[in-house]
Amino acid sequence: MSAPLNLLTDIEGVAVGHATDLDLGSGVTAVIFDRPAVASGSVLGGAPGGRETALLDPSMTVEAVDAFVLSGGSAFGLDAAGGVQSGLREIGRGFAVGSARVPIVPQAILMDLLNGGDKNWGLHSPYRDMGYEAFRAAQTGPFDLGTVGAGTGATTATVKGGIGSASAVTASGHTVAALMAVNAMGSVTIGEGPHFWAAPFEKDGEFGGLGMPQEFDTALRLKGITIPATTIGVVVTDAVLTKAQAHRLSIAGHDGLARAVMPAHLPFDGDTIFSAATGARPVADAAALMEIFHLASLVTARAVARGVYEATALPYADAQPAWRDRFSATPKA
Incomplete structure (x- = not known):
């Protein structure tokens, strides 16, 4: 079942903030942990851009992060993590190195x-x-989806992309949630119609409740052959996980990405998913752990679809139309 808000902030101790510039057509999203969270991640796209991603490998020394950053701007956007670091340093956060503290802030663009x-x-x-603006805006509770933050300028092969989020609760009470910035080279919708690839996993009509089409059009649809694109995001649980288990959590997230975008993980995609465990709830047994990974896949797929469903077109000529511009009058299945 979905957690109360159906958002990443359903996990206690996680805050989300956006900085949005519609004139620029870009933005930044910051995910802030109230205390360092065990973290990892995985990069499966062929054209990624990131900062501090190497330290997320399970073999690396630092186990926990203070924040994650998702940003537009391609390589220029990598400056955004510095602004989040500044905010964290301002409040005394960071990995202790002697008398110094260094905030650990991996980023994907x-x-x-x-x-x-x-x-x-x-x-x-x-x-x-x-x-820095996104850091200052970070809060627990509700946050905006669609054409905001890192999803401001996002596009897909067929309709406008954006920021999406979803959450779920396991049978043993662990919360699992994802936040995705959907800028896919491929398509989140099936053929030229309104239906989402992630429809089998939808909860409570969160992206229109249209179900699946009667026929499937699996023809390749790309927004460009050599234009880099990517879907980037974060999947988090409140469970106690090791860094190696957190790494598996990110891979489960990629399974969800592949269920929601057709095709995914292309040579010109930069598909990157970060993962974290806040450690609030011990995991009782292997079955409970497996369900966490299972739900990580599903909430990621749902978050991708919500990012497109909630998006609005950018306010200038020739901007890519949003799903709602094309399909908002489509009756439910």
Whole structure:
């Protein structure tokens, strides 16, 4: 079942903040943990962009992170983690190195430089300041989905992309949730119609309740042959996990991505999923652990579909239409 808000913030101790610039056609999303969370991640796209991703390998020394950052801006957007680091340092957070503290803030970026926004920002990109803004905006409880934060300039092969989130609770009471910025090279919808690839996993009509079409169009649809694109995100649980188990959590998230985007993990995608465990609830046995991984896949697929369903078109000429522009009047199955 879904947790109360059906959002990443259903996990206690997790806050989400956005910085959105519609003129720029881009933005930043920060996921802040109230205390360091055991973390990992995996990169399965062929054209990724990231910061501090190597330390997430289970063999690396640092086990916990203070925050994750998702950003537009392609490689320019990697400045955003510096802004989040500044905010964390300001409040005394970070990995202790002698008398110094270094906030651990892995980041992934998506390519939104060609979406029609004004990218003439001068000498320095605006992303460090936007990172700090997203940090300052972070809060527990409800947060916006769609054309906000890292999903502001996101697109897909057929309709506008955006930020989506979903959550679920296991039989043993663990919460699992995902937040995804959907900028896929492929398509989240089936053929030229309104139905979502993730429809079998939908809960409570969260992305329209249309179900599946009677016929499947599996023809390849791409928004460009060599234009880099990516879906990036975060999957988190309140369970006690090791770093190696957190790594498996991120792989389960990629399983969900592959269920929600057709095709995924292409040579020009940068598909990256971070994972974390806040450690609030011990895991009783192997069966409970397996259900956490299972639900990680499903909440990721649902979050991808919600990101497209909740998106609105950018406010300028020739912007990619949103799902709601094309299909909002479609009757439910």
